[in-house]
Amino acid sequence: MSIEVQGVRRAFGDVLAVEDISLTAEPGEVTALIGPNGSGKTTLLLMLATLLVPDHGQIRVDGLDPVTQPTEVRAKIGWMPDGFGTWDALTVREVLLTIAAAYRIAPDQARTRADELLHTVHLDDLADRRARVLSRGQKQRLGLARALINDPSVLLLDEPASGLDPRSRIELRDVLRGLAAEGKTVLVSSHILTELQEVADRAVIVARGRSLETQSLDAGFIATATASWRIDSLDPERLATWLEERHVPATKVGGGLTEVEVAGEENAARLLADLVGDGIRVIAFAPSQGALESAYLAATEDRR
Amino acid sequence: MSWHGIKTIAALELRQRLRTSRWPIVFGIWVLLIAGISFLSYWATNDPDLQSGSAMYDIVVFFVLGLSMLIVPSLTATSVNGDREHGVLATLQTTLLTEWDIALGKLLSAWVVALAFLATALPFLAWAWAEGGVSGGRIVLSLFVLVLVLAVVCAIGLMFSTLTARPVSSAVLTYLTMGALVFGTTIGFGLSAFLVTQQEKQQVYGIPDTWWEQHQPPAFDPADPNLTPEQLEEIQKSQRQPTRADCTTFTRTSTVAHTERIWWMLPLNPFVVVADAAPSEARKDNGLYASGFTPMRWISAGVRAARNGPSDVHDECTGYIVNEPLQGSDEGVDDPFSKALDTAPVWPYGLAFLLVAGAGATVLAGSRLKTPIRRLPNGTRIA
Numbered sequence: 001m002s003i004e005v006q007g008v009r010r011a012f013g014d015v016l017a018v019e020d021i022s023l024t025a026e027p028g029e030v031t032a033l034i035g036p037n038g039s040g041k042t043t044l045l046l047m048l049a050t051l052l053v054p055d056h057g058q059i060r061v062d063g064l065d066p067v068t069q070p071t072e073v074r075a076k077i078g079w080m081p082d083g084f085g086t087w088d089a090l091t092v093r094e095v096l097l098t099i100a101a102a103y104r105i106a107p108d109q110a111r112t113r114a115d116e117l118l119h120t121v122h123l124d125d126l127a128d129r130r131a132r133v134l135s136r137g138q139k140q141r142l143g144l145a146r147a148l149i150n151d152p153s154v155l156l157l158d159e160p161a162s163g164l165d166p167r168s169r170i171e172l173r174d175v176l177r178g179l180a181a182e183g184k185t186v187l188v189s190s191h192i193l194t195e196l197q198e199v200a201d202r203a204v205i206v207a208r209g210r211s212l213e214t215q216s217l218d219a220g221f222i223a224t225a226t227a228s229w230r231i232d233s234l235d236p237e238r239l240a241t242w243l244e245e246r247h248v249p250a251t252k253v254g255g256g257l258t259e260v261e262v263a264g265e266e267n268a269a270r271l272l273a274d275l276v277g278d279g280i281r282v283i284a285f286a287p288s289q290g291a292l293e294s295a296y297l298a299a300t301e302d303r304r
Numbered sequence: 305m306s307w308h309g310i311k312t313i314a315a316l317e318l319r320q321r322l323r324t325s326r327w328p329i330v331f332g333i334w335v336l337l338i339a340g341i342s343f344l345s346y347w348a349t350n351d352p353d354l355q356s357g358s359a360m361y362d363i364v365v366f367f368v369l370g371l372s373m374l375i376v377p378s379l380t381a382t383s384v385n386g387d388r389e390h391g392v393l394a395t396l397q398t399t400l401l402t403e404w405d406i407a408l409g410k411l412l413s414a415w416v417v418a419l420a421f422l423a424t425a426l427p428f429l430a431w432a433w434a435e436g437g438v439s440g441g442r443i444v445l446s447l448f449v450l451v452l453v454l455a456v457v458c459a460i461g462l463m464f465s466t467l468t469a470r471p472v473s474s475a476v477l478t479y480l481t482m483g484a485l486v487f488g489t490t491i492g493f494g495l496s497a498f499l500v501t502q503q504e505k506q507q508v509y510g511i512p513d514t515w516w517e518q519h520q521p522p523a524f525d526p527a528d529p530n531l532t533p534e535q536l537e538e539i540q541k542s543q544r545q546p547t548r549a550d551c552t553t554f555t556r557t558s559t560v561a562h563t564e565r566i567w568w569m570l571p572l573n574p575f576v577v578v579a580d581a582a583p584s585e586a587r588k589d590n591g592l593y594a595s596g597f598t599p600m601r602w603i604s605a606g607v608r609a610a611r612n613g614p615s616d617v618h619d620e621c622t623g624y625i626v627n628e629p630l631q632g633s634d635e636g637v638d639d640p641f642s643k644a645l646d647t648a649p650v651w652p653y654g655l656a657f658l659l660v661a662g663a664g665a666t667v668l669a670g671s672r673l674k675t676p677i678r679r680l681p682n683g684t685r686i687a
Contacts, residue, residue, distance in 0.1 A: 085391025
């Protein structure tokens, strides 16, 4: 049930959308695909969704090749595109029933499945309204239901959280965790790093069409990853000199705050203890960004 | 490909079409237009002595064909690239539907709508039938051809909608193709006629030049009172008109158009195919030939004559050229089209061409819907 991508490359004319991406997504895990705009995430997902042929490299979805066995792969995957469109004249339920028919699901079974999914994504009360009236966030939720209609074992979600309100995001997170717990492979691309950090087991960072690194997001990573910490002190000059003497990389940020890069929580705690021990009056000491955010920013730094 | 898949797509397309409110209005306007044309053609051709059914039938069928060639392309010409623009095509392509399910489903739904248009015109064709002069077999045959022609028009629109990224360009290309089939073939035939027109020796059955030489008006004044009996006879002779008995076969160098080399352009025209499939019988006035407004008959005869080309012996004697004194007024005038209409029809060629073109267009459309895509055309988006 896993996804394996090996050295995949895809160009559109002169534009090299994906240069060299390799990744593995395991069943029972949520794998996040993160990267700047135009880094090739959507193109990669199109190739996984059996819509595009890669120029080079190999893709295996559950051991099957999407290029030579598209029908078998399609039976196993659920794909939620970025900017999901619907047939505006159809009702929400009809959209799901049409897709179910396209998957050859028997009508009565499809009806139960559609009701179930509408309940999961909280669209039951809109089931008989035209899809046209849905807001962007509601359309996203319909898109998720659409991707789940054939009970896929591999889920490919392209920016599923965009346009969702905070409650829907939390619910999406729970849905994704639930799917992973059922043993499904979930690959999700997103920009919202703080949320991914909570839902994903693993993050693949891509930039300029290349996969830069795969970061496991377990407790060990959080404890050891290099992160930025913000220090607010009543003695800013003394703090600056202190950091300079000890060669701690530091930058001044707005509001009189100082930001330092520290590898791991252990070192951060030691730094704070030393500062206080040397009589510098620290009034705030907090991570400025999540560990995933730091890893992402570090990996894509050259883009600036 | 499966019937289930085709049905799924066709049902989806039809449901969407029914829900968009414009369609009842379009249908209403369509019925009003056909009704108007039917009434007008009834008044124009109605005559107690003549059966007006055939004229009415020709007008209504041509009108239905012309109007549906304007409406039907819009059913398919934007169906695939429009879906792409709305981002709904890829969601179907990632399901178990094949590219042929999608192509044939869209084609089927457009055809069903086109047939619905045709069905609303049936009462008016029945009226023409009731007026007399149109046989049931003729109605069945021309409707059969019309139904197939509409399917071909749908297929061409579908093909262009898979070939271009923007709905506007595919609609324009489809209308241009329709224009090429209707006007392009006719204009092409007319303009290339000079290429096959040449001076050549031709066998003619008619009044030879020598006859006219012998019947020249004499060089003397007919009013002269001192004319000899020979001279008077000569005057009388010059006033005589040639009769059928004076016709002989002779050779003459004249301008001949070999339309049999370029006739094949004409049956590509859907109007020619429909007209030639079932031309009306000649209008009869008390059992005698009477010319009347029968455009399908004219087109049919014209195209068959063009296909036959110049005959071995050019007949100038039968018909108009020689004024045959009427032996009995009951005989009437010969039907000038009967000779061409007795030869083999041309519509099977035209229909075969249109069907091959339609099948080719459908196959191309299906192959353009195939995923995964290897080569993506410029400006096309997938999802």
